[in-house]
Amino acid sequence: MSKHAHILHGKGELVAEFNFSVGQLLLRQLTTHDTRIAQIDAHTGKEQTFKYILDTSRKLAIYLQKEGLTVNDGIAICSENNLDFCIPVCATFYLGAIVCPLNPLYSKGELKHALTIIKPKYIFISVIALNNMISIFKELHWFPRVLLLNNYDNIDIPWMSMDKAISNVSDDNIDKFQAVPVDINNHVTAILCSSGTTGLPKGVMWTDKNITTIIRMYINHPFVANAMSLALLPFFHAYSFVLLVIRLIGGNSSVVFSRFEEKLFLQSIEKYKIQYLTVVPPIMVFLAKHPLVDKYDLSSIRKIWCGAAPLSEKIEKAVVKRLNIPEISQGYGLTETTLAVLRFPQDTALKFGSVGMLVPGVSAKVIPLGEYETDETLGPNCEGELCFKGDLIMKGYYNDEKSTRATIDKDGWLHTGDVGYYDEEGYFFIVDRIKELIKYKGYQVPPAELEAILLTYSGIKDAAVIGIPNEEAGELPMAFIVKEENANIREEDIIQYVNERVSNPKRLRGGIKFVDSIPKTPSGKILRRVLRRTLKSKL
Numbered sequence: 001m002s003k004h005a006h007i008l009h010g011k012g013e014l015v016a017e018f019n020f021s022v023g024q025l026l027l028r029q030l031t032t033h034d035t036r037i038a039q040i041d042a043h044t045g046k047e048q049t050f051k052y053i054l055d056t057s058r059k060l061a062i063y064l065q066k067e068g069l070t071v072n073d074g075i076a077i078c079s080e081n082n083l084d085f086c087i088p089v090c091a092t093f094y095l096g097a098i099v100c101p102l103n104p105l106y107s108k109g110e111l112k113h114a115l116t117i118i119k120p121k122y123i124f125i126s127v128i129a130l131n132n133m134i135s136i137f138k139e140l141h142w143f144p145r146v147l148l149l150n151n152y153d154n155i156d157i158p159w160m161s162m163d164k165a166i167s168n169v170s171d172d173n174i175d176k177f178q179a180v181p182v183d184i185n186n187h188v189t190a191i192l193c194s195s196g197t198t199g200l201p202k203g204v205m206w207t208d209k210n211i212t213t214i215i216r217m218y219i220n221h222p223f224v225a226n227a228m229s230l231a232l233l234p235f236f237h238a239y240s241f242v243l244l245v246i247r248l249i250g251g252n253s254s255v256v257f258s259r260f261e262e263k264l265f266l267q268s269i270e271k272y273k274i275q276y277l278t279v280v281p282p283i284m285v286f287l288a289k290h291p292l293v294d295k296y297d298l299s300s301i302r303k304i305w306c307g308a309a310p311l312s313e314k315i316e317k318a319v320v321k322r323l324n325i326p327e328i329s330q331g332y333g334l335t336e337t338t339l340a341v342l343r344f345p346q347d348t349a350l351k352f353g354s355v356g357m358l359v360p361g362v363s364a365k366v367i368p369l370g371e372y373e374t375d376e377t378l379g380p381n382c383e384g385e386l387c388f389k390g391d392l393i394m395k396g397y398y399n400d401e402k403s404t405r406a407t408i409d410k411d412g413w414l415h416t417g418d419v420g421y422y423d424e425e426g427y428f429f430i431v432d433r434i435k436e437l438i439k440y441k442g443y444q445v446p447p448a449e450l451e452a453i454l455l456t457y458s459g460i461k462d463a464a465v466i467g468i469p470n471e472e473a474g475e476l477p478m479a480f481i482v483k484e485e486n487a488n489i490r491e492e493d494i495i496q497y498v499n500e501r502v503s504n505p506k507r508l509r510g511g512i513k514f515v516d517s518i519p520k521t522p523s524g525k526i527l528r529r530v531l532r533r534t535l536k537s538k539l
Contacts, residue, residue: 006377007365008426010358010390012345014216021208022189023093023179025215025249030054030090033251039083039231042257042268048083050251057090058177059169060162064091064122067145071096071180074120074191077149077236078102078111078129080258084149085235086244087162088124093189096180100191100203101236103522104129110201112136115144117203117398118191124149124162134158184208191398192238194335203398204238210338211245213391217359218246227275230268231256232283234522238335239308243278262286266296273300280524281311284328285455285462288318289484298323307331307340308524310430312452313353330355332430336407336414338392342428354427362390365413366421369434373409378421383431386420387413419446436528438467439474440505447528450477450508453501457494459487464518464526468510468535478510480531482517 018025033050040047069075075092077099079085092099100118102111104126111132115123123146125133133146146159182189189208193201229247231254233240247254255268260283268274279287284306287293301323306316307330316328331340332355341364343356358364365377366384378384393414396404408414419431432446439445447465454463462482467475479498483489491512499507519530 006379007363008358008422010360010362012360014213014360015219016216018212018216019184020212021093021096021179021182021184021187022211022245023090023096024181025212026090026093026245027054027058027177027179029249029251030057036251037253038248039086039253040255040272041083042230042255042264043261046083050248053086053090053248055171055174056166057087057094058174059166060087061091061094062169062173062177063166064097065095069095069097069121071182072188073097074100074118074122076100076102076115076118076120076123076144077125078104078106078123078133079126079149079236080104080128081231081235081240081256082126082149082258083256084162086248088122088149089244090248094177094179096182096187096189098188098191101241102129102193103234103236105522106132108132108136112139114193114201114203115140117193117201120144122147126150130157182208184212186395188395188398190241192236192241192335194397202400202403204335205395205398206338207395209391210394211242213361214242214339215246215249219250228253228255228272229276229278230254230265230274232260232265233278233280233308237308237522239278239280239333239339242339262290262292266292266298269301270297275300275302277301277304279304279306280308281306281315282462282520282524284311284315284319288315288322289461293322301325304328305331305343307333310432310448310452312448312455314452314456316352332356332418332428333392334414334416336394336416337388338394341388341390341392351427354423354429356428357426358428359392362388362392364388364422364428369419372415380424381421383419383421385434386416386418386428386430388416389413438465438477440467440476440509441473445475445477445506447477447526450479450498450502450506451526453498454479454481454494457489457497459484459489460494461485461487462518464528464531465508466528466531466535470510473509476510477506477508478535479508479512480515480518481512482515 030050035049035051037047038050038053075097077088089099102114119142123144126149148161151161151163187208188205190206191203194204235241235244311330327350329344331343333340341362365387367374368384389412417434420429422428432448450465451463454460461484464480465477468478470476495508519527
């Protein structure tokens with residue numbers, strides 16, 4: 001069989017290639033958006049214009065330049081979503097430095113690990129990350145400078161605020177400021193932490209080319225140019241971080257949430273007549289099942305994009321029916337692919353359960369599980385590991401050549417670690433993660449399939465499935481269940497319900513454990529390693 005048999009290529013054209021870095025593009029576009037409203041704080045109603053973002057970020061860039069920050073220096077931003085998050089992001093891009101968004105809810109160990117990977121010269125933090133930063137700061141073996149994103153009254157802190165740092169930068173200088181030119185194809189402009197579902201996060205390197213390719217895909221999309229959106233997902237996550245940059249460049253206004261609040265989320269959709277939603281599966285479960293949803297007018301919603309974690313077909317259909325919307329578009333991508341490499345093109349028929357088709361400029365192949373350097377490719381409807389290639393693929397893991405070589409092969413194919421297949425029309429379907437497959441007597445059991453079934457059972461609010469060790473079978477599928485409030489459900493009934501709907505190896509032989517919540521990453525990926533550790537400690 002030919003080496004190129006069963007290799008798929010994304011169809012369609014992108015807008016003409018930009019000869020600008022991300023910083024140059026941002027600077028030019030923010031100027032054109034001028035005094036239009038860029039962001040609204042969902043919790044306070046405070047508004048911020050594109051001109052404010054432009055002027056403040058230029059001042060910060062000038063300040064950092066005077067303080068000696070140069071091309072390829074790192075700037076970390078450790079904060080929840082707020083109106084000022086984008087200011088150091090823009091300034092970093094202008095200067096050709098490297099922006100590194102971090103989760104403010106990291107534990108001390110996780111925060112220290114992430115900072116040690118990237119060793120930023122400056123760290124911008126919000127008050128949420130303050131205590132952790134103070135406790136680990138003396139353990140950092142270099143000497144980063146810390147700035148607070150906001151002014152905080154009545155807090156005794158050792159660092160000054162961003163506002164104070166830029167207060168002496170003259171307004172006269174900002175109009176002359178220009179973005180630093182860089183090698184667009186090779187310059188690392190951002191390092192984002194991988195989700196860490198199977199271990200400590202790694203630093204994923206994005207180039208200017210990675211981000212400008214995404215912008216070329218979405219810049220003319222209706223949700224960028226013509227509508228207000230909700231900035232609900234955390235900006236430190238790849239999905240939301242790219243959307244933040246797209247919105248700033250495209251001139252899209254957004255309502256910014258620092259945390260998810262059920263009523264405020266629904267009120268904001270109603271108040272601002274939100275047409276396009278970008279969400280993760282836990283929010284889809286909320287929209288499908290929560291009684292509050294029926295109390296608000298959500299008729300403005302025209303389309304929902306869902307990504308970052310698997311979405312069950314049952315939940316997808318439930319939301320379509322409940323909200324009476326024409327389509328929900330799933331997508332698929334990793335931090336390592338910048339954004340989605342699979343999505344539903346506009347005016348394409350929706351296929352329930354599918355994560356879409358290849359985006360333009362990206363190639364894909366499916367290879368046999370357990371192979372790496374192989375020329376064998378699988379045809380339609382054959383499950384295997386998904387591999388991708390193209391301008392969206394990361395440059396590699398920062399200072400980690402070993403992990404890079406284990407993920408991107410010599411021919412440039414990114415091995416995702418995800419099990420999936422495509423059908424005769426080129427629609428892709430995700431089955432599970434290779435490392436998360438449960439092995440029962442040699443059979444591969446996908447946890448996501450069992451979770452999707454569990455979520456259809458009346459009275460179950462959330463569910464997660466792991467394999468528990470068993471001497472005879474290898475592993476037994478076991479479920480963690482979160483009950484809906486006042487639900488009266490029994491373990492034996494749930495097990496019977498699932499077992500009637502699956503083949504013999506997939507039965508819930510490990511039993512069920514009722515819990516208050518399922519540990520997840522901010523994007524909605526289930527942290528199975530945390531569940532395994534919890535179970536092991538109780539045993």
